[in-house]
Amino acid sequence: MEHKDAKQIDAKGKDYRTLNKEIRESVNDGINYITVKNVLGHRFIADGIKNRTLRISIFGVAGGDLGAFMDGPTIYVRGNAEHAPGNTMSSGTIIVDGDAGDCVGHSMRGGKIFVKGSVGYRVGIHMKQFQERFPTIVIGGSAYSFLGEYMAGGIIVVLGQNCTKPVGSYVGTGIHGGTIYVAGVVDDNDLGVAASKKEFTDEDRDIVSALIDEYNHHFESSISIDELTFTKIQPSSKRPFSNLYTTEG
């Protein structure tokens, strides 16, 4: 990568504010390819950056809120990501070549997140879609409990590779929009309030297949949709909490 608009930043010995300031200043200077080495839990990388051509490669463990509020950039993490990557992100792509922590894609409203391995609790919580903004999360391994809680739009795919149980309990609690696809069986007892299983149609198959192709491309894997059986989970209602109230006299 010897472009004149490329830059390498060493995070070693820097706190997150110094590192992120350096990244922001590079972006303002017109740098489009940034490689950050020796990342050791530095938080907020690419937080709030609005730029559609920017690419950031991170070597190490990305800290919390990676790409929070971000609008456009592509981030490739060669390592794991901590708490809430893609928090409230508007658009862009985050690819994690490892595992990620809790709340991946919290309130995300656009863009894509690919995690090669597994993720923690409450992933995709309150994800929402709006017009052309449509968020997608693809998880190669398993997701823990409360996946897609309060989900209001977008797609979550769990491929369940190399694990005994693809999802934890309370899947889609309070879900009122969007779709969760899980490779494997989801026990009825693991479904949250307002979530229900729907038929996996040919149309769903096309959507998931395209996302698996993208996953394979990012991680040089060769997962085939033909080897997987998907459970599709959607809201039982767009208005899970209507009909709850009477009014004061």
Next chain:
Amino acid sequence: MNSNFIPTKYDVYVDPQRCRLCERCVENCSYGVFRRDRDRILTFPSNCAVCHRCISFCPADAITISRRVVQYRQHPLWDEEAREDIYNQARTGKVILGGMGNAKYYPNIFDRLVLDACQITSPSIDPLREPMETRVYLGKKPKQLKVSGEGNDVCLKTQLTPNLMLETPIMVAHMSYGAVSLNTQLSFARAVRELGTYMGSGEGGLHKALYPYKDNIIVQVASGRFGVKPSYLNRAAAIEIKAGQGAKPGIGGHLPGEKVNADISKTRMMPEGTDAISPAPHHDIYSIEDLAQLVRALKEATNWEKPVFVKIAAVHNAAAVAAGIARADADAVVVDGFRGGTGAAPKVLRDNVGIPIEAAIASIDEKLRKQGIRNEISIIASGGMRNSSDLTKAIALGADAVYVGTAALVAMGCRVCGKCYTGLCPWGIATQREDLVSRLDPERGALQVQNLLTAWTHELKELMGAAGINSIESLRGNRDRLRGYLLDENILDVLDVKTVGA
């Protein structure tokens, strides 16, 4: 026959001698109380919300509304409300929803606090003739200043953090576009810009029409994260994380799908007709450390140029939480007392959860001072400030500034009828129905809010002047200038205020 029948609460009477049959009442009432029937106006009082719209518009003064007393057997415990709530819930099996703030008769602490004045031994100040400083800076203040150089050639070495400058310590509280109409928000925006103070956006994104007022707007980030994007965060004077609300501590909110029309869906960035659900907690905040992460994430997203506030409900541990907030890099804690307003809240929470703002301000200020971190964070108090004396007392108890919500709505015509959740507000405030919204002229609304805040600021100066204080800085936390009248010893202790006569 209905065993759960609740008698109609009001009588609406149109005096046929005075009535000119102009039908203004019919046009103006959005609740459907009036109907023209040949040469008279029929009334359906069970629909009446006592909003006074009809009375205000009747040119003949022909309408009277009165409490319709239907006598129950009197009982000190089983009062009307207790019985009627049971009839309601026995019929519906549902949670009772109410508008506006706490409607229970708790004793009001502000009403039992009196302010001091000077005479003879120390002079009072006349604010009409002498300078009186009401300017407030919200945000972190350095513990000490480091300078370099000597003589006249010195330069400041301490890095200062951004503060908000208010010309008066009164701001307009967060009310979202959705809960209130665009014309309501526009009225506030014009008023606060004129006065050099700020308004809150509420959680609902920022409508384009408000962009010109961005330098006077504090944008809110709540658990639903509606409308939150980089441009929203940057288009603001400050950012406020909403963790709690005084009217409904501990629960989230939801705007019913019926209210999510095309314009609101665009501003909130969510599909039309779906419920806008804000979960009870922020699911990326389960601890002070997590809060610090969100505060810093917001600061990173805005290049550390904006103050970040954290709003909490006044509950038992508010002081301990505020001390945590002060250590989470936040610039102000907003504490909302149990009398705070709302468009809709479950009655049981609205009336029974939380503590009075007076006690919350005093305990938070005390805790921060004891821990030596009062300079790290400003205190903004809200929740039921009815007049300039309430806010003066709030400042004397330790607040830096206050937010007023209900009072600003009342300034524009709100009658506190508490039917905000119906979306039928005949004053054009808590509604999205175009014909109703157009009843509120933002220019007039702005003028009325501006008038109110100007009058209160003047009264604040008068109260300060009477006490011989010429700067708001000297009033803040000056509890020595307060006395408790018939407050018990425990409360006096919490407020750190002496009794009258002492």
